[in-house]
Amino acid sequence: MSKAPLQPHRYEQLAKQLAGQIQAGRYRPGDKIPGTRLLAETHGVSINTVLQAQKLLENQGLIEAVPRSGFFVKWRAEEPAPLVKGPTKSQLKPILVEHQRLALDLIQATGSKTLVQLGAALPHESYFPGQELQRIAARISRNQDTGFMRYEVPPGLPSLCESLALRMLGYGCDVSAADILITNGCHEALIIALKCVADPGDVVLLESPTYYGLLQVVDTLGLRAVEIPCHPESGMDLGRVKDACQQWNVKACIVVSNFSNPLGSCPDKAQKQSLLSLLNDFNVPLVEDDIYGDLAFDGHRPTPYKHFATADTDGEVLYCSSFSKSVSPGLRVGWLSPGRYAEKAAYLKFTQNIASATLNQQVLDEYLRTGGMDRHVRKIRHHYATSVSQSIDLIKATFPNGTRTSQPRGGFVLWVQLPGEFDTAELYQKALAHKISIAPGYLFSSDQRFKNYFRINCAIPWESILFPALQTLARLLNESQQAKT
Ligand SMILES: Cc1ncc(COP(=O)(O)O)c(C=O)c1O
Numbered sequence: 001m002s003k004a005p006l007q008p009h010r011y012e013q014l015a016k017q018l019a020g021q022i023q024a025g026r027y028r029p030g031d032k033i034p035g036t037r038l039l040a041e042t043h044g045v046s047i048n049t050v051l052q053a054q055k056l057l058e059n060q061g062l063i064e065a066v067p068r069s070g071f072f073v074k075w076r077a078e079e080p081a082p083l084v085k086g087p088t089k090s091q092l093k094p095i096l097v098e099h100q101r102l103a104l105d106l107i108q109a110t111g112s113k114t115l116v117q118l119g120a121a122l123p124h125e126s127y128f129p130g131q132e133l134q135r136i137a138a139r140i141s142r143n144q145d146t147g148f149m150r151y152e153v154p155p156g157l158p159s160l161c162e163s164l165a166l167r168m169l170g171y172g173c174d175v176s177a178a179d180i181l182i183t184n185g186c187h188e189a190l191i192i193a194l195k196c197v198a199d200p201g202d203v204v205l206l207e208s209p210t211y212y213g214l215l216q217v218v219d220t221l222g223l224r225a226v227e228i229p230c231h232p233e234s235g236m237d238l239g240r241v242k243d244a245c246q247q248w249n250v251k252a253c254i255v256v257s258n259f260s261n262p263l264g265s266c267p268d269k270a271q272k273q274s275l276l277s278l279l280n281d282f283n284v285p286l287v288e289d290d291i292y293g294d295l296a297f298d299g300h301r302p303t304p305y306k307h308f309a310t311a312d313t314d315g316e317v318l319y320c321s322s323f324s325k326s327v328s329p330g331l332r333v334g335w336l337s338p339g340r341y342a343e344k345a346a347y348l349k350f351t352q353n354i355a356s357a358t359l360n361q362q363v364l365d366e367y368l369r370t371g372g373m374d375r376h377v378r379k380i381r382h383h384y385a386t387s388v389s390q391s392i393d394l395i396k397a398t399f400p401n402g403t404r405t406s407q408p409r410g411g412f413v414l415w416v417q418l419p420g421e422f423d424t425a426e427l428y429q430k431a432l433a434h435k436i437s438i439a440p441g442y443l444f445s446s447d448q449r450f451k452n453y454f455r456i457n458c459a460i461p462w463e464s465i466l467f468p469a470l471q472t473l474a475r476l477l478n479e480s481q482q483a484k485t
Contacts (some may be wrong), residue, residue, distance in 0.1 A: 009133045010045055011052035017043075018044050018053065024063055027073045028389045033063060033068055072298060106140040116460070116469045119428075119437030121211075121261055121325070121413050123459035127383065128328045129367075129376045136363045152358040155345040156182025156335075160365040164335050165366065171293070172307035173319065173337070181336045181345050182356050185329070189320035189336035190254070191217055192348045193287045196318065196341040198223055198251035199444075205244055205253040207236060209288070209415070209444035209453070214254055226250070227445055232406050232415075235260065238278055239368040245282040253279055253286050258293035258302040260416040262444055262455040264408025266302055273308050276317070285316035285339075292411040294326050294377050297385035302410075306337065316340070323364055325411070326377050331360040378457075384412040385468060387458040394467065398474035400481050412459035418477065419454065421484060424454040436469050 008016070018033065027033055034042070039050045054071055057063045063071045117124070140146045155161055161180040168175050183189040191212075198204055200222030206214055206226035218225045224246045228236045235255060244250060255275075258266050267275070279286055288305045296302060307315035318341065322334025333356060338345040349355075367373050391414055394406050402419035418424065424440040431438050439457075441450030460466040 009052075011049045012050060012054065014039070014045060014259050015044055015056040018057060019060070019062055022073055025393070028386060031073050032069070033071050035319055038101055050484055061152075066298060068298070069299075110315060114341060114435055115432075116436045118431075118456040118460070118466075118469060118473075119439045120458050121439075121455070122329055123325065123380070123384075123412065124461060124463060124465070127178060127459055129241070129372065130328075131364055132372055132376075133328065133331075133367065136366050137359060139212040140362050140366070145245060146362060148359040148362055150180070150358060151355045152361055153355050155180060156180070156356060157358065157361040157365055160333075160368075161335075163171065163365055163368040166335065168304075168306070168319070171301060172303050175319075175337050176304070179337045179339070179342065181338060181342070181349055183320075183322075183349060183447075184332045184353065184356050185324055185334040186320050186322035187213055187217070187334070188289065188349075189322065189334045190289060191215065191221070192336055192345050192352070193318035193320055193338060193341075194218075194221055194223065194252060194254070194340060195348050196344050197285050197287070202217070202251040203244075203248045205236075205241060205250055205284075207255055207260060207263075209262055209441070209450055210254075211256055212439075214289075215443075215446060223251075225446060229346040230260070230263055232263045232265055234265075234271045235265040237274060238274060241275065243397045244405075245278070245284060250282065250284045253284050255286065255290065255305070256291070257305050258287045258290055259295060259408055259411030261292065261411065262406070262413055262439070264406045264411055264413065264415065266409060269303055269308075272303070272305050276305055276308050280316075282294055285318060286440055288317050288319045290319060290321045291334075293321070293323050295381045295384060295412065296410040297381060298409065299378070299381070306473040309339075315441045323373075326380070327364065327367065327373060332356065332362060333360050375462050381410070384459050387460065387462050388414060390462055391456065391458050391466065391470060394470050395474075398471065398478075400477050403477075414456050414458055416454050416456060418454075420452055422452045422477065422480070424452060424479070427454065427473070427476065430480070431473060434472050434476070437471060 021027055032212060036047055036050045037211065040047050054063065058065065062074060064074045065071055072121065140148055160182060161177040164180050165175050165177045183192060194217065203224050203226060204218060206218065206225045206227050207230045210227065226248065228240045228244065230236050243251065276286060284307055290304050293302060293304060304319060306317045306319040316339055318339055319337040320334065324334065336345055388408060394407055395403060395416060400419055404417045406415040408414065425442060428438055428440040439455040441453030442448050444450050458466065
């Protein structure tokens, strides 16, 4: 007698239905799926059935539980991460970074209104809280008693230093207002931090691939860089860090700590502690650039390295950040928490440009204190998460076979690896002819190592701009592949 086929349990059916909806894109990575009670009501099943279905989806790696918030569609950690080519051990040597002026063309192009700016890591203007900032600025500047016309000499506007220290306390960093120096953006914070710990000719460690602004800073300060290969999730290869520290008198290690640019890496707490303790063994200070840390797609702000330096080890961290990615780059307000170099850092700031603009500091201080920044960040990180996820899907579906992308869990840039035969310097020129800028891979190292890679900015409205621009890139790439075969 043949057995009747086993009927799936009700919870398996429900899990299958939800999995189908996730695969069809109804719920995208980072989205919250409906709550337990709602699912039970809409599917006419018991709470227990829903709980079992959720467990099954969790075991299948499709969703993850966030304590007290519910279940969210998982970011695709299971997908293969893009390969990152790094130097071999014998190639790991300090080099003078040169010719970084090329990157300036890219930044200068950001002024163009007619270009689709996939190249610069800057949010589209529609994502800036323009009106709110204008209102605050207008109110402050109506009244000269606010002191907005005076210098606000280093360390900067006291109440902003307080707001920032409070903010950093919220991330787990044990700092006070006296530990904050206001700078002209994160870029200036990085320059001052490096000047505090290194002199021309000294060796520093950089991530590879790295944010090209750091290559420029290293170039202009006359430092020699060792580029340490990075894993797309866990960041710097610790073995190579150790090799480098054993071979050279390394004066600083520089990392973009959370949702790095361009890889999107975000080491977990243990990985951060391991890097810090390794650096500590060699007395190497860490220069931490945490400019993307507030932009976690799931809303969980990662802990900065600075937290571990003050809480668990006596390692040194000079912490740099700014409002450029979260509020507006044009206000040029950032900050440095320089640890024991506070005095030297304030002096360097003063000699570089005396002070940062007073009005801009006042505007951001009020914006922070009234909760405007937190409200804004909650909104934009959702847009960025959606755009990044849609871009990954489109690239996967339309770019040449073999293309891979990073899988960031925050920020808004994607690192794209094309098959080996492509040269993204060529793509850059072709895309420019179609009024699209991209950041070709050669900008992200001191040599031509990332020839077939490029970075795109996804903080751009999807329907009207990003989607058509990516379609154009796909067409250009497919045409060039056909021409080669
Ligand atoms: C990692 C990183 N650090 C620093 C900066 C520069 O920041 P700011 O505009 O605040 O000087 C950028 C800008 O792209 C960046 O991506």
